[in-house]
Amino acid sequence: MNRAERKSLIIAVCSVTAIFLHLFLRLGVQTAVWTYQFPLVVTLVLGGIPLFYDIVKKLAKRDLGVDLLAGISILAAAFLKEYLAGAFIVLMLSGGKALENYAARNASSVLRALAKRLPSVAHRKKESEIADVSLDKIAVGDTLVIFPHEICPVDGTVLEGHGVMDESYLTGEPFRMSKVPGSPVLSGAINGDSALIITASKLAVDSRYAKITEVLRASEKNRPQLRRLGDQLGAFYSPVALALAFAAGTISGDPIRFLAVLVVATPCPLLIGIPVAIIGSISLSAKRGIIVKNPVALEQIDACATVIFDKTGTLTYGQPSLSEILCGPGFSREEVLRFSASLERYSRHPLAQAVLAAAQKEKVPLHEPAEISEKPGRGLRGIVSGRKIEILGRSSLSSEKLRGTESLPPAAGGLECLVAVDETYAATFRFRDEPRSDGFPFIRHLGPRHHLNRILVVSGDRESEVRYLAERVGIREVYAEKSPEEKLSIVRAEMGKAKTLFVGDGINDAPALMAATVGIAIGQNSDITSEAAGVVILDSSLTKVDEFMHISRRMRSIALQSSAGGMALSLIGMFFAAAGCLAPVAGAVCQEIIDLLAVANALRAAFPPKELSDF
Numbered sequence: 199m200n201r202a203e204r205k206s207l208i209i210a211v212c213s214v215t216a217i218f219l220h221l222f223l224r225l226g227v228q229t230a231v232w233t234y235q236f237p238l239v240v241t242l243v244l245g246g247i248p249l250f251y252d253i254v255k256k257l258a259k260r261d262l263g264v265d266l267l268a269g270i271s272i273l274a275a276a277f278l279k280e281y282l283a284g285a286f287i288v289l290m291l292s293g294g295k296a297l298e299n300y301a302a303r304n305a306s307s308v309l310r311a312l313a314k315r316l317p318s319v320a321h322r323k324k325e326s327e328i329a330d331v332s333l334d335k336i337a338v339g340d341t342l343v344i345f346p347h348e349i350c351p352v353d354g355t356v357l358e359g360h361g362v363m364d365e366s367y368l369t370g371e372p373f374r375m376s377k378v379p380g381s382p383v384l385s386g387a388i389n390g391d392s393a394l395i396i397t398a399s400k401l402a403v404d405s406r407y408a409k410i411t412e413v414l415r416a417s418e419k420n421r422p423q424l425r426r427l428g429d430q431l432g433a434f435y436s437p438v439a440l441a442l443a444f445a446a447g448t449i450s451g452d453p454i455r456f457l458a459v460l461v462v463a464t465p466c467p468l469l470i471g472i473p474v475a476i477i478g479s480i481s482l483s484a485k486r487g488i489i490v491k492n493p494v495a496l497e498q499i500d501a502c503a504t505v506i507f508d509k510t511g512t513l514t515y516g517q518p519s520l521s522e523i524l525c526g527p528g529f530s531r532e533e534v535l536r537f538s539a540s541l542e543r544y545s546r547h548p549l550a551q552a553v554l555a556a557a558q559k560e561k562v563p564l565h566e567p568a569e570i571s572e573k574p575g576r577g578l579r580g581i582v583s584g585r586k587i588e589i590l591g592r593s594s595l596s597s598e599k600l601r602g603t604e605s606l607p608p609a610a611g612g613l614e615c616l617v618a619v620d621e622t623y624a625a626t627f628r629f630r631d632e633p634r635s636d637g638f639p640f641i642r643h644l645g646p647r648h649h650l651n652r653i654l655v656v657s658g659d660r661e662s663e664v665r666y667l668a669e670r671v672g673i674r675e676v677y678a679e680k681s682p683e684e685k686l687s688i689v690r691a692e693m694g695k696a697k698t699l700f701v702g703d704g705i706n707d708a709p710a711l712m713a714a715t716v717g718i719a720i721g722q723n724s725d726i727t728s729e730a731a732g733v734v735i736l737d738s739s740l741t742k743v744d745e746f747m748h749i750s751r752r753m754r755s756i757a758l759q760s761s762a763g764g765m766a767l768s769l770i771g772m773f774f775a776a777a778g779c780l781a782p783v784a785g786a787v788c789q790e791i792i793d794l795l796a797v798a799n800a801l802r803a804a805f806p807p808k809e810l811s812d813f
Contacts, residue, residue: 206292209245213289216241220282238281245288246272270440270460275782282783287461316386316407320351323395333402340398344389353405354396356381361392362548376548386705391546407705435765439463439772446776454782458775462785463768471760471796478804479753483733486810488746492732499699499716499750504692505650506710508685508702509657509667511738512720514631516703518549518613520556522628526605532562534617534625538589540564540582545572545589549615552629577615588618610662630666631659636813637671640740643813648747650699652692656685658706685710701743702731718743745810756803764796 216237223234254269275284319330321343328343333351336342341357344350350363356377363377365387377383383396386407402408443463447456476497480490490496507513523531539557542550544567557564567587570580577590590598592609595616602623606616610628617625644650654675657664664678677688686709692698693715700707700714703721708730711717719731721738735742771788774780780788 205248209248209292210289213241213245213285213292217282217285217289220285235281238285241285241288242272242276242281245292246276246284275457275461286783286789317349317351321345336398336402338398338401342396342398344383344394344396346389346391346393348389350383350385350387350389350396351405352385352398352402353400354383354398356383357395357397359392359394361394362390362546364388364390435463438769442772442776450776450778452778455776455778458780458782458785459772461782462771462775462780462789471764471793471800472757474797474800475753475757475760475803478756478801479749481804482806483746483749485806486742486745486749487736488742488749489734489736490732490746491734495716495718495732496750496753498697499747500648500754501697502699502715503650503696504652504654505644505699505701506654506656506689506692506714507673508700508707508710509655509659509664510631511703512701513637513655513667513671513740514633515738516631518552518629519632520552520627521630521632522626524607524626524628526602526623526625528622529619529624531625532560534619535560536562536564537582537585537587537619537624538617538627541567541570541578541580541587541589543567544570544580545578547572547578549613549627549629553627586620588621590616590618592616630663633667633670634740636740639813640744641672643744647812651696654688654692656680656688656710658682658685682706682709686713689713703738718746741811741813744813748810748812752807753803756800760796760800763799764792767792767795 219237220234223237272284272287275281275287317333319332320336321328322331322336323341323343336352342351342354356379358379359377360379361377363375363383365375365384375381377394382399383394384407385400385402385405439460443456443459446459447453473493476493479496480493483490510516523535525531525534535553535557539553539562542553543564565583567580567582570578572578577588577594579586579588581587588598592614595603595606598618598621600618600621600623606623607626613629615627615629616623617627641653644653652675653673654677655664655668655673656677657667658680659678661676661678664676668674668676677684680688685707689698689700689710690713693713697715699716699718700710701718701720702711703719707719711719711730711732716733717731718733718735720735720740720743733746735746768789771780771785771792775785
């Protein structure tokens with residue numbers, strides 16, 4: 199609980215205590231006037247002054263929101279010695295703030311999560327000794343050891359070892375990348391099962407992970423301030439209420455009528471009804487596997503006109519799949535898949551599982567291989583059913599003497615491997631990160647159903663891969679091979695035109711998620727992304743994104759019903775108070791009844807409708 203939340207909660211509790219103590223002393227004990235008024239005066243001083251100070255700061259910024267009437271009412275109650283009415287107003291104001299702050303997020307937790315994820319020490323190797331040193335002691339050219347499953351502390355190059363690293367959260371590439379001597383490594387990447395020895399090519403402060411942190415910090419500082427729903431309504435409601443209160447006090451000559459009108463006018467349907475609708479929607483979202491970290495997202499997503507998607511893990515599954523088998527002369531699809539999958543069972547290459555999954559899907563029978571070897575840079579080799587099988591990369595052709603390479607297809611975007619049978623070219627396997635099955639219908643319905651006029655995909659992946667994905671899901675605007683800094687620039691440019699929704703899943707998306715009007719993180723792949731986003735979808739599903747959009751639209755509808763209906767009832771009460779039919783305390787009681795009606799309606803937001811998705 200942060201300081202603002204704690205302050206609002208303490209004031210609300212003290213206000214309730216003071217009101218009950220006042221009533222007990224006045225009705226039960228029947229002591230002197232100053233005795234039963236004392237708890238209320240303490241509440242106005244200790245509770246009202248901090249709240250009034252916050253309101254004055256808002257007024258200095260010309261923010262005429264929902265708190266203005268409450269602040270004036272507190273002052274009027276104190277001057278007119280209507281302490282009970284003033285205590286009710288303090289309770290209304292602090293209670294509404296406590297409810298709203300209940301779901302608020304502390305944005306600095308993003309940077310704390312980033313710092314927590316990166317190791318604080320690196321294993322520096324000198325001769326035969328390995329010593330742990332802090333990252334600021336690492337110099338360019340130092341030799342470091344990265345143990346299995348550790349996070350790489352700095353950018354560098356592999357000196358010794360063979361393995362794989364997961365760089366998808368940093369680069370946007372969807373696959374684990376093989377690492378051999380000479381391969382580059384990025385800070386923040388997760389090492390696989392094998393230890394690697396690298397040489398540092400950059401200082402820790404200049405490495406990729408540190409740069410993302412810098413961009414994220416800048417994004418947090420420049421995050422736009424959005425006008426909340428209650429403030430928008432209060433901007434119209436407050437001047438009307440003030441005008442009526444001044445008119446009542448001036449015409450009647452009775453300042454008590456001025457206070458009575460303000461007490462009835464205190465915008466508690468806005469201060470309490472809207473937060474209750476928001477919290478109810480947050481609860482409903484949580485039951486659907488959607489974590490709302492920033493309540494502003496619920497208010498703003500329905501107003502977004504532009505949506506920007508990351509590619510890997512957002513519009514795709516984030517896993518390689520065998521998308522194409524191009525067979526050479528004399529070889530069949532079933533044959534090369536059987537030979538390859540039989541051998542790939544014993545490989546640790548990142549693409550092995552994709553070949554095995556394809557064989558399983560096509561129910562290809564596998565055979566037990568023999569003489570298996572997987573030497574670095576030479577691919578996978580073995581004997582299957584008496585045939586010599588080789589699975590290698592295109593770069594290895596210069597050192598291999600294969601027959602039939604004249605039928606080799608030209609290189610294309612994405613990953614691929616070649617299959618040779620008995621030293622004869624047999625097939626080319628091409629792999630892609632396939633789009634989600636619900637991608638096309640989801641994208642197609644965003645314009646008609648949710649009024650999203652522009653749909654973009656922005657990715658760190660290769661141009662050919664991003665365009666392939668965009669064509670499959672129906673997105674026309676494509677930005678490929680973009681760094682986190684470039685993603686952030688694109689989001690800011692779009693924000694200058696319209697409110698913008700960003701949907702992503704990797705650490706490289708964190709700055710863009712934070713800068714957008716609404717940021718949604720798909721899946722639980724990164725605690726950094728989850729902290730930066732206003733909304734986290736626990737299931738990797740676009741359907742859940744659509745559900746959240748509908749929950750938001752429904753929340754706004756219910757919140758407007760509660761607030762507008764409450765303000766209408768308050769307006770009726772204000773006319774009675776202006777006519778002298780309601781005293782300030784009676785007005786406060788009437789306002790509490792109006793609040794109960796507004797809250798009762800707002801609670802509907804917590805209950806699910808029959809349908810939450812429409813595609």
